[in-house]
Amino acid sequence: MVTIKDVARRANVSVATVSRVLNQNGYVSEDASRIVLQTIKEMNYRPNAVARTLYKKTSNMIGLIVPDIENPFFPELARAVEDVANLYGYTVVLCNSDQDVEKEQRYVEALKQKYVDGLIMTSHQSQFNDYVDENIPIIALDRIGDERLTTVVANNYEGGRQAAHYLKEKGAKSLAHIRGPKGIASADERYRGFLDYVMENELEYVVEECSFQLSPAERLAARFYDEYPQADGVFASNDVVAAGFLKVALKRGIPVPDQLQLIGFDGISFGHMMYPELTTVAQPIYEMGALASRLCIKLIEGKEIDQSKNDPESFFHQLPVYMVEGDTTKK
Amino acid sequence: MVTIKDVARRANVSVATVSRVLNQNGYVSEDASRIVLQTIKEMNYRPNAVARTLYKKTSNMIGLIVPDIENPFFPELARAVEDVANLYGYTVVLCNSDQDVEKEQRYVEALKQKYVDGLIMTSHQSQFNDYVDENIPIIALDRIGDERLTTVVANNYEGGRQAAHYLKEKGAKSLAHIRGPKGIASADERYRGFLDYVMENELEYVVEECSFQLSPAERLAARFYDEYPQADGVFASNDVVAAGFLKVALKRGIPVPDQLQLIGFDGISFGHMMYPELTTVAQPIYEMGALASRLCIKLIEGKEIDQSKNDPESFFHQLPVYMVEGDTTKK
């Protein structure tokens, strides 16, 4: 591997000079600059990022921790984070926490040892108060729990309300909400929104709980349709669960949307892959990821940190959700 | 940040001693060891990975380059790679190449500068002969193009044959293959398999080409059903395209599987999220990722490199595919 020393030797200058033209700082004469650039090209020299990191204590890497990249919500998010990071010259290190606090902890530790410049952490049950003491910027994405962290979330509460409202408008008389796991903030919020709305409007409703996965959703759906045959408007806490409910309904020959209307949450892309297409409360997934990434970089590069301390708006970013009208609700 | 020096000072030993107990090599007395361990704990010292990397020229990181993490095939793969990497103490750096040769090149460059220990590169059009000269282990995953690279792929050719055979067995008379983009090896192989089988059996068939995405698939499907109303057995080159064809068929009221049978390829998890469930030629996705990861680590740690040079079996790993019978083909 060719180092800065090799270049310096060949160009008959000192390493300091080479470093200067590399970083474009400090004075360096036209001549020197030209010859150095030339030799760099000739020797195909690439500065060693690790050495640089060691000295500068910054790696141009961002750690992204997700509970499970296989959950279709996260690839879209990850993609956005990476796109923006890339734009600014950062590399993203992706980690699966598996919702395991210890595993997450280990990752954070490992990443810090690698001098990652910032961390973006997605939804999780823990409150992770421990992390705020870390000396690197952390963005909470789709995750609430510590007000001291810069946060990016969708308006889950409003989404819950909208779902209930939409079902009511479409004529559903007996609502159901399949809520996500207790303790996961986004699930809790969607539930709260739904509940507030049905209470305010004195609607008939039931609530069941289900993890954000297909198989549990299918099992629950089977039981649910037996138990609550009168339910004609189901709001699932995410699209995967909604898909499970849709699948079981179709399998049983329950007419969707005529007898049973169905709304999901998230707006992940495969909602469009099925037929009937899923009606869903969509989060601006890509925007959320992009924003989180941008904020993280902003914090890293030290811009506007103070401002954000004072301005609540730039501390807590809640993005609006929007209805995507598919075929699982009436026109 | 607490460094090895701090620990040494506090423990009244030299940094060398601390380093020795840290790495468990070289002689160190019971006493010294005890006190060092003690102070490490007290000071909550974590060795700096960057400094270590600089010296050792190894980072315990593996770079994983995928064309697009949003394509549902890759999260499963990535997950497997990461799980195994983790097991052996490696961190995975995920990069999206976007099928862009230059972007991929930039990533490889950037990763090398970070002293990644190995690279796993997934399907791509380029032949990337350039990379074999790199001085780090590279695994080609779901990607063929350079025989000198250790390769992990599914038996795409056989999959293509199986799909055609299955459709024939189920009584389809007029077959169609919606092949993936020319130049992508896996797509080419599936096509070859399909073609060989229909030729050998003198079956009626047509072939269309479509990129591995939903929208193009839907557009093509619409045209396709108009143009080839007699087609009663469609083999799509991946599950996303199959989903697109299924969706349009259902929308048009074409009875699936009675009038039209449909087979996808990949076996991604959302094939189960829809109803009717997709019949598909499944790749052992997780196993492929896990194997690639294991092979990469094996190469990194220098085991069996020579052996693999001689034994073709350990150079080219082709995993078997298997039919997943869903509801889009007859029972």
Next chain:
DNA sequence: TTGTAAGCGTTATCAG
């Protein structure tokens, strides 16, 4: 068994 010191490849300070 332990310590000293020379790297690893950069950057930045400080004289010239």
Next chain:
DNA sequence: CTGATAACGCTTACAA
């Protein structure tokens, strides 16, 4: 404008 040189935090000969 340029060049020595001291960091950055760790590992490992080589001495002791």
